[in-house]
Amino acid sequence: MTETSDRVLSRLMSLHPKVIDLTLGRVERLLAALGHPERQLPPVIHVAGTNGKGSVVAMLRAGLEGAGKRVHVYTSPHLARFHERIRLAGTLISEDQLIADLAHCEAMNGGEPITYFEITTAAAILAMAREPADYTLLEVGLGGRLDATNVIGSPALSVICPVSLDHQQYLGETLEEITFEKAGILKHAVPAVIAPQDPIAEAVIEARAAELDAPLLLAGRDWQVWEEHGRMAYQDLHGLLDLPLPRLIGAHQVTNAGTAIAGLRRLGFDDAACLAAVSRPEWPARLQRLRQGPLVEAAEATGAELWLDGGHNPAAGAALAEALARLPARPLHLVTGMLRTKDVGGYLRPLAPLARSLSAVSIPGETATLTATETAEAARAAGIAATEAESVAAAVAAIGAVEPHARILICGSLYLAGGVLRENG
Structure with missing residues (x-):
């Protein structure tokens, strides 16, 4: 072999x-x-x-x-x-x-x-x-x-x-x-x-x-x-x-x-x-606008933007919220998966005033992942309307069907971000 x-x-x-x-x-x-x-x-x-x-x-x-x-x-x-x-x-x-x-x-x-x-x-x-x-x-x-x-x-x-x-x-x-x-x-x-x-x-x-x-x-x-x-x-x-x-x-x-x-x-x-x-720096998954791949095609079919970020702690959530607030206005919807070792509420609370919804996913292949149910519950406790999704692709499709021209941000974990980059080519 x-x-x-x-x-x-x-x-x-x-x-x-x-x-x-x-x-x-x-x-x-x-x-x-x-x-x-x-x-x-x-x-x-x-x-x-x-x-x-x-x-x-x-x-x-x-x-x-x-x-x-x-x-x-x-x-x-x-x-x-x-x-x-x-x-x-x-x-x-x-x-x-x-x-x-x-x-x-x-x-x-x-x-x-x-x-x-x-x-x-x-x-x-x-x-x-x-x-x-x-x-x-x-x-x-x-x-x-x-x-x-x-x-x-x-x-x-x-x-x-x-x-x-x-x-x-x-x-x-x-x-x-x-x-x-x-x-x-x-x-x-x-x-x-x-x-x-x-x-x-x-x-x-x-x-x-x-x-x-x-x-x-x-x-x-x-x-x-x-x-x-x-x-x-x-x-x-x-x-x-x-x-x-x-x-x-x-x-x-x-x-x-x-x-x-x-x-x-x-x-x-x-x-x-x-x-x-x-x-000149390049650093993927730090509030990165995805420009190509099947996930982008699915988002853009409804006029949506697709973004990716790997931050996962309260300070990263606050920095992400500040950066998002500076972007041109669009309805923001999160697709989020996190590890159970993280302060999920602390990460999500700064994002709550900006996000219209959160689609919770588990992180494939990670034993320490929160279930989609657990992440959704944490999101609701942080003040974000949340549902569960079987996968990132399913979440992107569901958001696009409900809210065309959305800004969809996949976030919560570098491990989730890595999986998205692999899936999206």
Whole structure:
């Protein structure tokens, strides 16, 4: 039987009884067996936070590549294919290389317990260490302090995006506890860009940075970003930049762009790189207008727009509501599926004043999915009229039949978004 990356990944899922088990010991053991590839990476920019990590990474990549740099990128989770997680000098990892690196990590692990994320992160680091590049962008998977990406001794730059409540079952019940985990990526004397934070979170980050003598570039103190007259303004000690609004949609993307620009300027990049960061990034499932595929055809047959977003916590719901309110007026209908580990009500309440209805679906293939019934009940409790649908396609068709020219937004989970992108081609 021909080996495929899917087969190898399936085997790797069985090496540990838990999907998430935060510690660094297992991945450090495997990296040592692999010859410490984490010490051979191009300069690392390590990005943590609750919301905005992926967008900031996409903007940093766009800025660095706009300056002519070769950039490795490691992000998670993927949407349609695992290969999306590993970008080598601008190109997604090939199937043959992914198979080889995963299989090598599997062999060097020797059957020892290790989580899926830990061993696949090791494979990503191995692949990135072998390919020449100028920078490596590492996105934290969960938390920071004990995340498998936190094996870099001295990155070139740390970045902490806005921190809020999420993954409390792993990171702690309070904002202080969660921020402590995120601040675990800070390293001795390594500069760190800090996005706008709740004062509680900012205090935790500042205290940890002081212990490590890590210079901070704090939003509101060392740099500012704002929208003005349909443009984006950024200011720091180096001066004022007048830029177009970010290509990625939403007021929160102005903050994300400011975070990326602060990082680029700290690393010595010029205004052209900053312009590329806002004008060139690509990041699917972040309030993305779908333009083609069978789901789009079904929506457009009734004059409807089809949009996709993968946000899934209260802060993401608030940012999504703000972005939707800025779009040209259309009746908004949600197609929503969520995991039972999320604060469903907290996510949906900001959307309630905007949404005329919600069609609840379960997420195919996800054991932790809420049933359509459970999601519909949560939506009604949040103040949204809700029904259940057998699938996203059925929901899109039903909405179009009732309300032509609607804006249909599929939302609530990156796993749901990934399924939609696969289904829609």
